Amino acid sequence: MKPRPLKDIIEKYQRKLEKWAKLKGFTSEREYYTKNKCGRIDQVWLKNDKPVYAFEIEASYRxxxxxxxxxxxxxxxxxxxxFLIFSIEGCKKSNYGWDKGExxxxxxxxxxxIKEAKLTKKVSVCTEKELKSFIERLTE
Known part of the structure; x- marks a missing residue:
């Protein structure tokens, strides 16, 4: 099988998110469809079958x-x-090379x-470390 480093990174995040969801009392679904199947989200945490938290994992420069x-x-x-999660590990492995400043x-x-669009109460842009900190404080 051909190596898929970026897909593997996304799957690693999804496994972590599933573990955290279970610890916090949520069900978790991968590749969750939005209304009318207009789009998909990498991971969604649900309570009573309703989306509460959504996660998009960015594993490369886009x-x-x-x-x-x-x-x-x-x-x-x-x-x-x-949550829009930026994977430092993924960016390091992407085809564009790695530059911390960039x-x-x-x-x-x-x-x-996100700030200019006035979405900061609904959307967080974070690294894995920042996400983990938020989830640890989460009481729902």
Missing amino acids: TRKHYKGSLFNFILLGAKRN FMNHFNSIKNC
């Missing part, structure tokens, strides 16, 4: 247009809180776009 698609999917889903510029640019 254009802002791709992130806008993730934001649109979040809006369609209507979860209480959404990564941070890209990461902060997306955070600023």
